[in-house]
Amino acid sequence: MNLALQTAFMETAFLIGAEEPNSFLLAGDKKEIYWGSAAFFVLMALVVWKGLGPIKAAMANRTAGIEAELAEAKADREAAERALTESSADLPDLAQEEARIRREAEETATKLKADLIAKAEIEAESVRERGQAEVANRKRQAQADLSAKMAEATRDGAEAAVRDGLDSGAQVDLIEKYINEVGQLS
Numbered sequence: 774m775n776l777a778l779q780t781a782f783m784e785t786a787f788l789i790g791a792e793e794p795n796s797f798l799l800a801g802d803k804k805e806i807y808w809g810s811a812a813f814f815v816l817m818a819l820v821v822w823k824g825l826g827p828i829k830a831a832m833a834n835r836t837a838g839i840e841a842e843l844a845e846a847k848a849d850r851e852a853a854e855r856a857l858t859e860s861s862a863d864l865p866d867l868a869q870e871e872a873r874i875r876r877e878a879e880e881t882a883t884k885l886k887a888d889l890i891a892k893a894e895i896e897a898e899s900v901r902e903r904g905q906a907e908v909a910n911r912k913r914q915a916q917a918d919l920s921a922k923m924a925e926a927t928r929d930g931a932e933a934a935v936r937d938g939l940d941s942g943a944q945v946d947l948i949e950k951y952i953n954e955v956g957q958l959s
């Protein structure tokens with residue numbers, strides 16, 4: 774198909790009166806090729822003559838800028854590494870710090886345990902003393918109640934004896950009974 778188009782183009786160009794094309798690989802007029810090549814080389818010479826110096830200077834400036842940035846980055850990195858080393862040296866040894874904290878915690882726990890035991894012993898002694906005081910109070914109260922009942926019984930007995938007319942044997946029995954009861958209270 775491409776060959777058919779080329780053939781049609783040549784026939785049309787020949788009929789119009791145009792020049793014959795150069796070849797299949799080099800289309801167009803030879804003069805265009807010469808003038809185009811000449812213009813290219815002139816422009817190239819002009820770029821090399823006028824533009825090569827500024828391009829080289831710009832590239833050198835860019836290279837110098839990159840080298841300066843790299844040197845600054847290297848200096849910053851070295852400073853950061855020094856700071857890291859210094860700060861690492863300032864940090865306490867974690868194992869020692871952990872051992873110190875554990876030792877303090879154990880000491881605190883031992884002290885708290887001793888304090889709690891002492892406090893419990895004090896509270897137990899206090900409870901024991903209160904219990905003893907309460908027992909003593911109840912014992913006194915029981916004795917007082919017993920004495921009151923004894924007095925009441927003695928009074929009732931004395932009244933009954935007086936009513937019934939006491940004889941000397943009944944009086945002796947009554948007094949001995951009273952002495953025995955009082956002796957048991959002590």
